[in-house]
Amino acid sequence: MEHKPIALLxxxxxGIVAILPLFFGSTNFxxxxxxxxxxxxxxxxxxxxxxxxxxxxxxxxxxxxxIGAYSSAILSAKFxxxxxxxxxxxxxxxxxxxxxxxxxxxxxxxxxxxxVTFAVHMxxxxxxxxxxxxxxxxxxxxxxxxxAPMKIFGFTxxxxxxxxxxxxxxxxxxICSAIxxxxxxxxxxTAFLALKDAEDFASCLGVSSYKYKLMVFALTSFLTGMIGxxxxxxxxxxxxxxxxxxxxxxxxxxxVIGGVGKxxxxxxxxxxxxxxxxxxxPIGPYRPIILGAMVVMLVLILPDGIVGLVEKLFPKKxxxxxx
Amino acid sequence: xxIEIIDVIISGLINGSVYALMAVGLTLIYGVSKAFxxxxxxxxxxxxxxxxxxxxxxxxxxxLLVFCLAAPILLVIGFFxxxxxxxxxxxxxxxxxxxxxxxxxxxxxxxxxFQVVFGARMKSLPTMLEGSFExxxxxxxxxxxxxxxxxxxxxxxxRWFLNNTRTGMSVRAVAQNPEGAQIVGxxxxxVFAATFAISTVMVGMGGILLAQxxxxxxxxxxxxxxxxxxxxxxxxxxSIKGSLYAAxxxxxxxxxxxxxxxxxWTLIALxxxxxxxxxxxxxxxxxxxx
Numbered sequence: 001m002e003h004k005p006i007a008l009l010x011x012x013x014x015g016i017v018a019i020l021p022l023f024f025g026s027t028n029f030x031x032x033x034x035x036x037x038x039x040x041x042x043x044x045x046x047x048x049x050x051x052x053x054x055x056x057x058x059x060x061x062x063x064x065x066x067i068g069a070y071s072s073a074i075l076s077a078k079f080x081x082x083x084x085x086x087x088x089x090x091x092x093x094x095x096x097x098x099x100x101x102x103x104x105x106x107x108x109x110x111x112x113x114x115x116v117t118f119a120v121h122m123x124x125x126x127x128x129x130x131x132x133x134x135x136x137x138x139x140x141x142x143x144x145x146x147x148a149p150m151k152i153f154g155f156t157x158x159x160x161x162x163x164x165x166x167x168x169x170x171x172x173x174x175i176c177s178a179i180x181x182x183x184x185x186x187x188x189x190t191a192f193l194a195l196k197d198a199e200d201f202a203s204c205l206g207v208s209s210y211k212y213k214l215m216v217f218a219l220t221s222f223l224t225g226m227i228g229x230x231x232x233x234x235x236x237x238x239x240x241x242x243x244x245x246x247x248x249x250x251x252x253x254x255x256v257i258g259g260v261g262k263x264x265x266x267x268x269x270x271x272x273x274x275x276x277x278x279x280x281x282p283i284g285p286y287r288p289i290i291l292g293a294m295v296v297m298l299v300l301i302l303p304d305g306i307v308g309l310v311e312k313l314f315p316k317k318x319x320x321x322x323x
Numbered sequence: 324x325x326i327e328i329i330d331v332i333i334s335g336l337i338n339g340s341v342y343a344l345m346a347v348g349l350t351l352i353y354g355v356s357k358a359f360x361x362x363x364x365x366x367x368x369x370x371x372x373x374x375x376x377x378x379x380x381x382x383x384x385x386x387l388l389v390f391c392l393a394a395p396i397l398l399v400i401g402f403f404x405x406x407x408x409x410x411x412x413x414x415x416x417x418x419x420x421x422x423x424x425x426x427x428x429x430x431x432x433x434x435x436x437f438q439v440v441f442g443a444r445m446k447s448l449p450t451m452l453e454g455s456f457e458x459x460x461x462x463x464x465x466x467x468x469x470x471x472x473x474x475x476x477x478x479x480x481x482r483w484f485l486n487n488t489r490t491g492m493s494v495r496a497v498a499q500n501p502e503g504a505q506i507v508g509x510x511x512x513x514v515f516a517a518t519f520a521i522s523t524v525m526v527g528m529g530g531i532l533l534a535q536x537x538x539x540x541x542x543x544x545x546x547x548x549x550x551x552x553x554x555x556x557x558x559x560x561x562s563i564k565g566s567l568y569a570a571x572x573x574x575x576x577x578x579x580x581x582x583x584x585x586x587x588w589t590l591i592a593l594x595x596x597x598x599x600x601x602x603x604x605x606x607x608x609x610x611x612x613x
Contacts, residue, residue: 051420057419057420057423104598104601104602107601107602107605108601108605109605110357110359110419111353111359111419111423111556111560112556112560112601112605114359114423115552115553115556115597116597116598116601118549118552119549119553119594119597119598122549122590122594123590123591123594126587126590126591127591130587245430245431245434245542245545246431248427249427249428249431252424252427252428253428255424256424260417260420260421261417285435285438285439286435286439288431288432288434288435289431289432289435289436289439291428291431292428292429292430292431292432292433292434292435293428293432294428295424295425295427295428295429295431295432296408296425296428296429296432299412299421299424299425299428300408300411300412300425303412303415303421
């Protein structure tokens, strides 16, 4: 896609989302879902950046999210750091770990990278529940039950009145999507495209794959960890249940619906998926079955997601929509 | 102390043999078609549940009969899964990631279907052989011996199939060079589906063998997927010989770490060994890039 339609689409999406509280502001339940949509849209966009654009099969996005959430909660509870700073520290911790995970991935390919990053996800649960985690203050298998709410300049964002927090999250989401947009538009984006299409040729021309891969690991895990911190201070409690396969697949559905490597698609996908997921919650145990079947059907029917479908429906614009 | 170490080695050997059977199945798909199957663990549970259903029929009472009935069922399921889900994606540029996604969706679907159909409670299978071999303090149950023999037998049968049958040889040809194989008239699509079907049988058989020791649960397959994955990456993805060595190394490692430090450390130890190996040799013990 060209850059101008992406920018217009982004502006359109955020414009519509910004006025939603006018209609639903009094219903706390719907505002809660909207906040979740905003949070997951950032996580999904980050995943899209690393997987769709950089072509790295990273499966550790949920792990970085959980790391960010736990670090922010522990920093604010144990060290008394104000939540607004703790959130950025959490992003920094996640970014440091992201680089650490990224290092062995530099020499690996395809399914190997998926394994190493998924391994982080798998190890995280025993670590958080075990003695190491308890020493750090994760509360073992009980989790962290009281997390200080977000507070900026003396104003407390409580979960009983979600509208202010919604606008805070909207601001964060807009900044994050702007950063991702700039990255895709910049030299980085071009470098990723070159590395994905012809890695050997690109590195012959002097595009350092190590540098760009590490940078994208650092950036996506920073943003994901930070948004994890915002999540922790909003929800107020954490447990390792987030590491279940359920959330992981939900995030994947967001990407499938939005389209892998079709940037603003992940944001649209997040809103559709989270809202749909909430609608399905009354049917209990059948929900994950439907989610699983949905992934299978969507990958087969809608392989490029909604953005891909739009591109297909309006082939006239093809010459300006493709790279 | 000495007896304990012997016990640990034997348990490592037995687990290693079953892991080998399952890891070879996973590495086979990757080696032939470069597809990664995330639903592998769910197919493991599927094998267990199929055996459970077969045993609930009145006239089935021994394992040989169950194996003979379960293998064709798994073969057909695997064949159609590949034809319906993986094959349509193969012509796309980004099919690798799409295959991972679709099989992950399939895993979620299967796991939760098991939970709804069979309930979240653990199911157990009857033991294959009763009794044990005793020599002083040293005890070896016949069940473990049977599991070991069946897994090694399965691997040898698979080896015979690859080397001596026409389909097996075409599988090897496609693994070496898909285009070349197609030029000499080997039906590539059929071979892809056949390897998927064979690997489904192998993991399903592993599920039946291990279910009598570790029970069947709806989500029990994830552990197996991760182990099989670690073993294949450790041994080199696509390398059958590498997977065999890696499976026994991992089985031993797990047994010793579990015995000395406790079971919670086994996963962490596995990944530590894997990361160190991949840092030194990114393609695994015996793998090739390509």
